Amino acid sequence: MDKVLEVKQLSKIYGNGCPSCFKLTGPEHNTNICPQCGSVIAMHNVSFDLYKGEILGIMGESGSGKSTAVKCLYFDQPPSSGNAVFYDEDKKFDLFEMNAAQQRQLASKRFGMVYQNPHLGLNFDISAGGNIAERLLMSEVLNYSDIRARATNLLTRTEVLSERMDELPKNFSGGMQQRVQIAKALATNPPLLFLDEVTTGLDLSVQAAILDLILEIQQEQGTAMIVVTHDLGVIRLLAGRTLVMKYGRVIESGLTDQILEDPQHAYTQRLVASAL
Amino acid sequence: MNKIENEVPILRVENYSKHFELHEQHKLIPSSENVNLEVYPGQLTALIGPTGAGKSTVLKGIYRSYLPSSGRLLFRTKDNVEVDLAQADEHLILELRKNEIGFVTQFLHALPRQSTEDVVAQPLVQRGMDKMQARDLAREMLSDMNLPEALWGISPATFSGGEKQRVNLARGLVSRPRLLLLDEPTASLDPHTTEKIITLIEKLKEDGIAMLAIFHHPELVKRMADIVVQLTSPIATEKLLKEIA
Numbered sequence: 001m002d003k004v005l006e007v008k009q010l011s012k013i014y015g016n017g018c019p020s021c022f023k024l025t026g027p028e029h030n031t032n033i034c035p036q037c038g039s040v041i042a043m044h045n046v047s048f049d050l051y052k053g054e055i056l057g058i059m060g061e062s063g064s065g066k067s068t069a070v071k072c073l074y075f076d077q078p079p080s081s082g083n084a085v086f087y088d089e090d091k092k093f094d095l096f097e098m099n100a101a102q103q104r105q106l107a108s109k110r111f112g113m114v115y116q117n118p119h120l121g122l123n124f125d126i127s128a129g130g131n132i133a134e135r136l137l138m139s140e141v142l143n144y145s146d147i148r149a150r151a152t153n154l155l156t157r158t159e160v161l162s163e164r165m166d167e168l169p170k171n172f173s174g175g176m177q178q179r180v181q182i183a184k185a186l187a188t189n190p191p192l193l194f195l196d197e198v199t200t201g202l203d204l205s206v207q208a209a210i211l212d213l214i215l216e217i218q219q220e221q222g223t224a225m226i227v228v229t230h231d232l233g234v235i236r237l238l239a240g241r242t243l244v245m246k247y248g249r250v251i252e253s254g255l256t257d258q259i260l261e262d263p264q265h266a267y268t269q270r271l272v273a274s275a276l
Numbered sequence: 277m278n279k280i281e282n283e284v285p286i287l288r289v290e291n292y293s294k295h296f297e298l299h300e301q302h303k304l305i306p307s308s309e310n311v312n313l314e315v316y317p318g319q320l321t322a323l324i325g326p327t328g329a330g331k332s333t334v335l336k337g338i339y340r341s342y343l344p345s346s347g348r349l350l351f352r353t354k355d356n357v358e359v360d361l362a363q364a365d366e367h368l369i370l371e372l373r374k375n376e377i378g379f380v381t382q383f384l385h386a387l388p389r390q391s392t393e394d395v396v397a398q399p400l401v402q403r404g405m406d407k408m409q410a411r412d413l414a415r416e417m418l419s420d421m422n423l424p425e426a427l428w429g430i431s432p433a434t435f436s437g438g439e440k441q442r443v444n445l446a447r448g449l450v451s452r453p454r455l456l457l458l459d460e461p462t463a464s465l466d467p468h469t470t471e472k473i474i475t476l477i478e479k480l481k482e483d484g485i486a487m488l489a490i491f492h493h494p495e496l497v498k499r500m501a502d503i504v505v506q507l508t509s510p511i512a513t514e515k516l517l518k519e520i521a
Contacts, residue, residue, distance in 0.1 A: 001367060001371070051367060054367075054370075208388070208389065212389060215387070219401070237387065237388075240370055241366055241370075254343070254366065255340055255341070255366055255369060255370070257341045258340055258341055258342065258343060261336070261341050261342065262296070262336075262341065262342040262343055264297075264343065265299075266299030266300065269298065269299055269300060270300060273300070
């Protein structure tokens with residue numbers, strides 16, 4: 001099996017940090033704010049690997065650091081320490097050793113990101129089709145009719161009426177905006193996709209349709225994905241393996257069915273028992 | 277018991293135990309206790325014993341839905357390598373689940389909103405088989421299970437217990453894994469369908485597939501089992517729950 005991503009000891013601190021930061025925070029201290037210096041330890045020592053076609057779930061409550069992990073990997077924010085290697089065909093990229101221009105290039109060509117908030121993933125000043133075109137232009141697809149055809153194709157694939165491709169995203173419903181975001185993320189056929197709470201806040205029926213779409217994409221294209229969510233149902237449906245985070249630490253990881261049926265950590269047991 | 281002496285077991289379970297630590301309730305719940313068994317290619321090992329003896333827990337441990345508390349679960353892969361399923365890397369377990377170890381659980385867990393034939397075809401599609409071909413094999417298996425054709429195109433969510441169990445069995449048998457784990461495969465089936473399942477299981481044995489199965493009917497055990505393993509309830513359950521910490 002081909003490894004797509006290898007993440008080692010990724011950490012993110014907001015604030016100056018002090019020598020006690022890691023010792024005085026985490027699940028056993030019930031906080032991620034260092035009592036000595038007031039820094040927020042958003043994420044500490046997060047390590048995992050990801051294989052081709054695999055969906056990894058990262059589960060945890062608000063503030064557990066689960067989004068921080070994917071935001072660092074997508075270069076939205078730099079980690080404080082740690083490293084990550086992305087394997088692409090026969091090339092290898094040390095993500096945090098690259099300069100900003102290289103990072104932008106890689107993210108726009110080989111990664112896809114879908115945010116909970118469509119405003120973060122879409123440019124609301126240009127049409128749905130224009131959003132997709134933007135990404136294609138960045139990866140050097142320059143012919144107008146090629147771009148148009150690809151955008152139509154992607155929007156059809158994600159079940160957005162292609163007649164509406166020239167409309168602005170603000171005219172779409174929340175679920176539709178998510179579909180446009182997914183179409184945009186898929187524009188360059190990326191081997192790695194990050195999904196950050198993509199169904200949170202949507203109607204149940206819309207959630208279901210989007211989750212089905214994600215599974216179909218995984219099966220058709222063998223895309224590796226990291227799915228960040230607080231929703232156990234989403235984890236159960238999508239993820240083969242799961243990390244559970246609390247106060248910035250990974251407290252448990254394993255096969256998803258094992259995490260849900262035989263959780264080891266007290267917090268995970270409580271989480272699983274709380275599921276509706 | 278027609279065990280062939282020089283045959284190599286595909287699975288050896290050595291001193292497997294599993295207990296659950298419930299942190300919130302401060303309780304330790306014993307389930308399987310010191311289980312030893314072997315499963316051979318082309319043979320069926322039957323697990324018997326009263327409810328609460330930890331039979332399902334053995335199967336779930338082998339499939340790694342549960343993390344064993346102690347013991348070894350030695351599985352011989354198709355490349356003739358012995359791996360301890362209790363310790364093996366998660367990616368290897370996922371590979372084995374896809375290609376070598378199948379599990380027919382007591383209750384059907386399927387993706388929602390999927391047609392019955394797609395549910396059954398799913399393990400084949402996952403292995404990379406063409407969708408149409410996988411569906412054909414799925415239909416064949418559903419027909420062998422006596423599931424009315426009118427039901428094949430709809431989701432099993434609204435099916436009766438017996439219908440769901442047939443879908444579950446069809447999905448487990450269609451992929452022909454090297455080791456098949458069966459948790460009461462005929463529990464809610466009528467006698468006619470049960471006969472059909474027995475015939476299918478016999479056929480799988482002839483093809484060299486190894487099976488570890490939980491049965492409650494002594495009659496079925498007598499007819500199908502090559503090896504019988506009797507489990508007893510762990511002593512602690514009779515003393516109720518032991519407190520930890």
